[in-house]
Amino acid sequence: MGDSYLFGWSNWPEEATTSGAGTLRRRALIWRANYHPDGGQLVYPMRGQSFVVPLALPGDDVTPERFVTFWCDGSQGLYIHPNVWHGAFVPLDDHAEFLDRQGRVHARVSVDFAREFGCYLATPLRQPGA
Numbered sequence: 723m724g725d726s727y728l729f730g731w732s733n734w735p736e737e738a739t740t741s742g743a744g745t746l747r748r749r750a751l752i753w754r755a756n757y758h759p760d761g762g763q764l765v766y767p768m769r770g771q772s773f774v775v776p777l778a779l780p781g782d783d784v785t786p787e788r789f790v791t792f793w794c795d796g797s798q799g800l801y802i803h804p805n806v807w808h809g810a811f812v813p814l815d816d817h818a819e820f821l822d823r824q825g826r827v828h829a830r831v832s833v834d835f836a837r838e839f840g841c842y843l844a845t846p847l848r849q850p851g852a
Contacts, residue, residue: 747816751842752776755789755809756832758802761825765811766799771818775800776845778807784833791845807833814847 755776767773773796776789784807794800799821802808811820835843 747847749847750774750810750812750845752809752812752845753836753842754832754834755784755807755843756830757805757807758824758828758830759805760827760829762804763802763808764799764821764823765802766821767794767796767813768819768821770796771813771815772796772849773811773813773818773820774845774847775811776809776843777802780805780807782831786835786839786841786843789843793848793850795849809843809845812845812847814849 755778757780765775772794774791774793776791778784778788778790789807789809792800800811835841
């Protein structure tokens with residue numbers, strides 16, 4: 723209810739602007755990912771918007787190279803099992819609203835790509851093959 727988060731940018735942060743015409747978003751530069759050891763997470767686009775999400779298999783030796791971006795067409799939600807790494811859920815549209823459900827215990831293990839690896843995780847904002 724009124725929650726919003728900034729997990730990434732579509733441009734380098736130092737080039738971002740809050741005024742004027744926006745530019746075509748080609749990627750999301752994600753600074754953080756996490757997993758939940760005590761429960762899964764369900765995300766559902768409220769208005770059927772397609773979205774992308776970077777995922778990586780469980781394990782505490784995660785690196786940016788282990789992430790694969792998955793495209794979801796918006797016709798259904800996505801359930802992420804416990805211990806599966808995930809970055810931000812990024813809509814292909816400029817705006818989207820997601821239903822987000824998690825277990826009662828919301829423990830989180832995070833990786834900060836900028837601090838730990840000196841980079842952002844670049845996630846393409848397009849349908850596969852487009």
